[in-house]
Amino acid sequence: MPSSPSICSLIEVWTLSSVEATPASITTVRKTALNAVHRQMGAKMVDFNGWDMPVEYPAAIGCGIINEHIAVRTGVGIFDVSHMGDIRLAGPQALAAVQHISMNDASRLAVGQAQYSALLYPQGTFVDDVIVHRLGEDEYLLVINAGTREKDFNWVRDNTRQFDCAVENLSDDFTQIAIQGPKAVDVLQKLTDADLSTVKFYWVTRGTVCGLKDILIARTGYTAEDGFEIYVPADEATSARVWNEILSAGKEFGIIPCGLGARNTLRLEGKLPLYGHEISDTINVWEAGLDRFCKMEKPEFVGRAALEKAKAAGVTRTLVGLEMTGRGIARDGHKVLDDSDREIGYVTSGSPAPFLKKNIALTYVPPQFATVGTVVKVEIRGQGVEAQVVPTPFYKRPKKTT
């Protein structure tokens, strides 16, 4: 990331480097139904993929990226993630359609279960990563990234035409709120009649939330922590009411609102990929190390043939985690060098890790540099700063003792 001439433009550099280019068709900035609430709370707003989103809330109310990050690791935080998209597939051949367009095995899903998966191009690279929820016997919901909403929907529609199944873009219908952290369950349980103790991680249920009937409650998230994502109607009044009721209910647990800044550092500590960074249309499944979510025993899915060939050929680069051992912070786009200063890769995501209190990075390097303990350098403002390959994920949440 090149240095820019002022603080303001540097903050924009961060924003731009964190996302894919905004589709040219978007001329106005999009807002979620909670936009006014964020502004009222004094959030620092940034343009994220064409969305006007909070990056962090003010220090004056106990927020800021570090506090927000720590709240989610040790207590609970709340995020507006309404910019995420939702595609519903329903009909007699919905399963066949999902199986065709995604790399994981959706036939293993019970009703009410969800899985991490990805949509692939025929060359085995990523259209996007998704969470596939099985909502009914023949009904699936794909939750997709904000920056790829239009692209994903068009791709899904175009690739499922041969199936007897309706494809609907529900992206604008929901305000999606993430309640994340070890105390998330305690907060949400106060607001719903659904018994959350019976909802396992990566399962979904429906229940009354804040007086709203039949709300989708998923035990999912993007923080490497326990938590829930709820889908409420996208009108401003309802969205604001639910947001505020969650904050009130969470007060006794120290809940704070969290922005995209903490969302990024949380997911990085957990090595959860971000589209445009660890995964993209030029990176394949094996390189990204997402093998366990890619079911080659499935006879057919888009990208499978190319992946079979790629597997036989072997990878030329692989995603590893780095911890800075020298003084410096690796940032997105920085070059990675070997001990003779030859460029061997680049940082896809790099940041201080607020909970681990280390400077960490994800990077693609040739396999011979992937062994844990390998010493490399990250080029920071013209200087090679020492770093070491470390095991990933950098952070793994403690197992429940119950």
Added chain:
Amino acid sequence: MAYPTDRKYTKEHEWIQPNGTTATIGITDHAQESLGDIVFVELPKVGVELAVGKTFGTVESVKAVSDLYAPASGTVTETNADLATSPEKVNKDAHGSWMLKITLKNPGELDGLLSAADYEKFVAEEGGH
């Protein structure tokens, strides 16, 4: 935030407090607020020559990297070693957490910088950042 009137300001969000032929340099409260949680401050060594308008160091928050620009030319006589271990002090008190002390090469350079009132106006006009 009231900006102290005992010093001058730059459009790059540094402050410089003159004291005869020497001066103390730091970043403004607006700068620390824009950056967010500051985690790293990189400063030049004692003896380094600063040229007005040129970068002399870096400040990094969790999410952003920002260059520091010399508000005036001069020679570094002291750096605030505290900030190497406690960079968050800049968030807590930006106008009290100095970064550098320099001997001024040309004290007249400060005449072109912004007063506290002008800087405040400049920040307000920049808006939304």
